[in-house]
Amino acid sequence: MKKNKIKIHKLRCKSCGICVSFCPKKVLAQDESQRLYVLDPSECIGCNICSQVCPDFAIEVIQENEEN
Amino acid sequence: MQGEQYLNPKRIPTIWCPGCGNGIVVHAMMTALDKLSVPSEDVIFVSGIGCSSRTATYAACDNIHTLHGRALPVATAIKLVRPDKKVIVMSGDGDSLAIGGNHLIHAARRNIDLTLIIFNNSIYGMTGGQVSPLTPSGKRGTTAPYGSIEEQFDTVKLLEGAGASYIARSGVSFFQPTVKYMKNAVSHNGFAVVEVITQCPIYYGRMNKHKSPAEMMQWQKENMVSLEKAEKMTEEERSSKILMGEFVCKEKPSYIEKRASMFKELCK
Amino acid sequence: MKKIKDIWQGAEACAYGAMKAGLDFFAGYPITPSTEIAEYLSAMMPKKGKTFIQMEDEIASIVALAGASMAGAKAMTSTSGPGYSLMQEGIGYACMVEAPLVVCNVMRGGPSTGLPTKVSQGDVMQSRWGTHGDHPAIAISPSSVQEMYSMTIEAFNLAEQYRTPVTLLTDETITHMREKIEIDPDKDPPLVRRLCPTCRENYLPYGTFVDDVPVIANLGDGYGTSVTGLSHHDDGFQTADYSISRALIERLSRKVEKHSKEIFDIEVWNEKASIMLVCYGITSRSVKALLARNKECGGGLDIGMVRLKTLFPIHEETLWNSLAHAKHIMVPELNLGQIVHEVKRIVGHQIPVSLISKTGGELINPDELCEEVVKINHAR
Numbered sequence: 048m049k050k051n052k053i054k055i056h057k058l059r060c061k062s063c064g065i066c067v068s069f070c071p072k073k074v075l076a077q078d079e080s081q082r083l084y085v086l087d088p089s090e091c092i093g094c095n096i097c098s099q100v101c102p103d104f105a106i107e108v109i110q111e112n113e114e115n
Numbered sequence: 116m117q118g119e120q121y122l123n124p125k126r127i128p129t130i131w132c133p134g135c136g137n138g139i140v141v142h143a144m145m146t147a148l149d150k151l152s153v154p155s156e157d158v159i160f161v162s163g164i165g166c167s168s169r170t171a172t173y174a175a176c177d178n179i180h181t182l183h184g185r186a187l188p189v190a191t192a193i194k195l196v197r198p199d200k201k202v203i204v205m206s207g208d209g210d211s212l213a214i215g216g217n218h219l220i221h222a223a224r225r226n227i228d229l230t231l232i233i234f235n236n237s238i239y240g241m242t243g244g245q246v247s248p249l250t251p252s253g254k255r256g257t258t259a260p261y262g263s264i265e266e267q268f269d270t271v272k273l274l275e276g277a278g279a280s281y282i283a284r285s286g287v288s289f290f291q292p293t294v295k296y297m298k299n300a301v302s303h304n305g306f307a308v309v310e311v312i313t314q315c316p317i318y319y320g321r322m323n324k325h326k327s328p329a330e331m332m333q334w335q336k337e338n339m340v341s342l343e344k345a346e347k348m349t350e351e352e353r354s355s356k357i358l359m360g361e362f363v364c365k366e367k368p369s370y371i372e373k374r375a376s377m378f379k380e381l382c383k
Numbered sequence: 384m385k386k387i388k389d390i391w392q393g394a395e396a397c398a399y400g401a402m403k404a405g406l407d408f409f410a411g412y413p414i415t416p417s418t419e420i421a422e423y424l425s426a427m428m429p430k431k432g433k434t435f436i437q438m439e440d441e442i443a444s445i446v447a448l449a450g451a452s453m454a455g456a457k458a459m460t461s462t463s464g465p466g467y468s469l470m471q472e473g474i475g476y477a478c479m480v481e482a483p484l485v486v487c488n489v490m491r492g493g494p495s496t497g498l499p500t501k502v503s504q505g506d507v508m509q510s511r512w513g514t515h516g517d518h519p520a521i522a523i524s525p526s527s528v529q530e531m532y533s534m535t536i537e538a539f540n541l542a543e544q545y546r547t548p549v550t551l552l553t554d555e556t557i558t559h560m561r562e563k564i565e566i567d568p569d570k571d572p573p574l575v576r577r578l579c580p581t582c583r584e585n586y587l588p589y590g591t592f593v594d595d596v597p598v599i600a601n602l603g604d605g606y607g608t609s610v611t612g613l614s615h616h617d618d619g620f621q622t623a624d625y626s627i628s629r630a631l632i633e634r635l636s637r638k639v640e641k642h643s644k645e646i647f648d649i650e651v652w653n654e655k656a657s658i659m660l661v662c663y664g665i666t667s668r669s670v671k672a673l674l675a676r677n678k679e680c681g682g683g684l685d686i687g688m689v690r691l692k693t694l695f696p697i698h699e700e701t702l703w704n705s706l707a708h709a710k711h712i713m714v715p716e717l718n719l720g721q722i723v724h725e726v727k728r729i730v731g732h733q734i735p736v737s738l739i740s741k742t743g744g745e746l747i748n749p750d751e752l753c754e755e756v757v758k759i760n761h762a763r
């Protein structure tokens with residue numbers, strides 16, 4: 048079973064919301080000041096779409112084995 | 116992030132507005148270079164002037180940010196001096212098709228070994244939202260407040276007529292295909308162009324009633340179809356869609372090859 | 384290279400000089416009366432494995448030079464009036480990014496398409512202030528086929544030395560005429576090449592200077608060189624910071640101006656004469672003819688000549704010293720008065736300066752010059 052680590056580069060993220068809209072599992076969300084946060088990491092399927100649609104090199108999904 | 120090594124971390128975050136698609140095009144290019152394992156010392160980025168043209172300055176490779184519209188002749192010269200390097204031009208739709216239009220058709224005619232990425236955001240971003248040669252007819256810009264009454268260029272047909280030997284079109288909502296076309300373009304012998312449709316939410320989006328950057332990207336998903344899919348569509352269905360894919364990919368002697376054989380002949 | 388003693392056209396001498404200077408890259412667009420230079424080079428360069436390319440216009444040509452130059456090539460173009468106008472934005476770019484390159488502008492009658500086949504000296508001020516913004520300018524002016532050779536080499540040396548564009552400001556007549564030329568390779572000046580860094584550590588393209596000239600790695604050498612026409616930091620990245628921008632603009636001009644004494648070159652005949660003619664280019668041929676004739680006839684006129692081999696930068700003290708004895712200064716030009724204003728600015732407060740102007744595509748002949756000089760002589 049794989050566990051995925053979602054890494055948000057806070058200094059790069061411009062809170063555009065694209066990743067939130069494109070994540071197929073609704074893993075990501077924005078708070079009332081538009082700041083990005085991870086709602087539920089366990090839902091993440093590691094599809095990497097968030098990273099591919101992000102215009103600011105600000106989000107990465109690192110796939111890890113649970114044993115490690 | 117894949118391709119991170121081609122970016123200059125000191126210059127990031129970029130100047131681009133939140134949700135501007137330019138960064139996705141850059142990410143795709145850096146990913147393509149990484150997949151091709153091109154050392155960053157072997158790449159030279161060239162660009163003109165415009166929001167998208169700032170790309171060159173964000174590269175960790177040698178880079179030159181030139182004049183509005185003039186990236187191609189600068190790049191042509193650099194390639195002629197350093198044929199051993201990958202010379203990649205990053206250009207806006209105004210930069211490459213309006214002020215730089217003449218250089219574009221001549222670079223294609225020469226089949227000079229360059230990769231050109233056209234960031235098609237259908238607008239002049241840097242100067243505040245004026246119409247460009249790729250603004251769809253009827254759409255608004257700050258210099259066409261009642262909608263543009265001009266026709267847009269079909270980049271693919273234009274370049275094909277001018278002699279480019281590799282031409283592809285993609286959109287920022289289609290990351291994997293974009294990376295694939297960029298890989299093929301960078302590896303191609305001759306003049307290779309990838310037009311990538313991207314969003315300028317600040318000007319084009321606002322003036323043409325798009326709600327958000329994400330909505331503009333969803334719009335691409337709904338309105339762009341691959342050449343394969345388009346084949347199965349009726350003429351009418353197809354006419355409202357933007358086609359994407361590899362339109363031209365042909366072998367033909369490149370300028371660098373022709374020059375090499377002329378030199379060989381003369382310097383015998 | 385072998386010794387040469389022959390009759391050559393000015394264009395051929397220029398092309399030969401460029402090859403001698405180590406020309407690697409030529410980009411240009413045909414325009415009368417400069418085209419012969421490109422034609423000669425299109426035949427010479429490929430045989431040496433050097434790139435000659437005819438671009439789609441002059442804008443493409445000048446920016447191609449900037450690109451080739453930043454990638455390490457010695458680069459040159461040749462053009463004339465309308466083409467020189469089109470190149471101005473690119474010349475400013477080369478000033479800003481500090482790309483050494485040579486532009487040979489063969490002056491013809493203007494404005495606009497004007498008199499394509501006729502001589503003029505109408506682009507003098509354009510060679511100084513043609514592009515927008517404050518910027519350095521070096522322009523040199525040959526007056527013989529021999530100098531079309533030697534000054535082309537000099538133009539490359541100056542460009543490489545100061546990392547800036549240099550204009551070889553010649554004209555239709557000197558470029559097209561055929562006359563005696565003697566080349567002795569042993570007498571050619573040593574060639575200058577820009578300095579390049581040798582260490583990648585802490586490299587900044589605009590961060591290390593030798594006498595205000597940056598030591599920039601060539602594009603393609605993989606140093607991570609970053610170049611922009613925007614105002615920039617030492618790392619080549621854009622900035623709108625006041626003090627950095629101001630320091631950059633000041634340094635660009637200073638790197639040339641502070642060497643104006645070395646760069647500024649003149650030829651002086653009869654330094655002590657009371658009437659001095661300040662001239663340059665083709666017009667100095669008429670001045671020399673007049674002076675020679677005057678000498679033959681027993682020297683009835685007390686006339687001398689200062690020929691400006693360098694038009695910009697002018698070293699004011701040198702010019703002043705060469706003219707200080709004069710009672711009157713006359714400046715013949717094939718325009719409505721351009722360099723005359725520089726002369727007036729420098730010596731006009733002490734010595735009267737008058738213009739001998741001719742336009743319309745014809746040379747000032749020695750008789751016409753003589754008439755003007757005699758008028759002044761009588762008036763005095």
Ligand SMILES: Cc1ncc(C[n+]2csc(CCOP(=O)(O)OP(=O)(O)O)c2C)c(N)n1
Nearest residue numbers: 164165166167183207208209210239240241
């Ligand atoms: C000679 C010249 N004319 C005009 C401009 C002003 N200008 C800067 S960028 C630009 C248009 C940019 O549009 P585009 O190339 O589509 O790039 P974008 O900003 O949309 O990425 C213009 C007109 C200029 N810099 N130079």
Ligand code: SF4
Nearest residue numbers: 070091092094095097
């Ligand atoms: S990897 Fe896929 S599922 Fe996971 S957060 Fe990103 S978009 Fe959502």
Ligand code: SF4
Nearest residue numbers: 060061063064066101
């Ligand atoms: S797409 Fe990128 S910049 Fe936009 S909110 Fe997500 S992480 Fe931030």
Ligand code: SF4
Nearest residue numbers: 131132135166240315
């Ligand atoms: S103005 Fe438009 S193109 Fe320019 S950075 Fe902003 S969103 Fe992008």
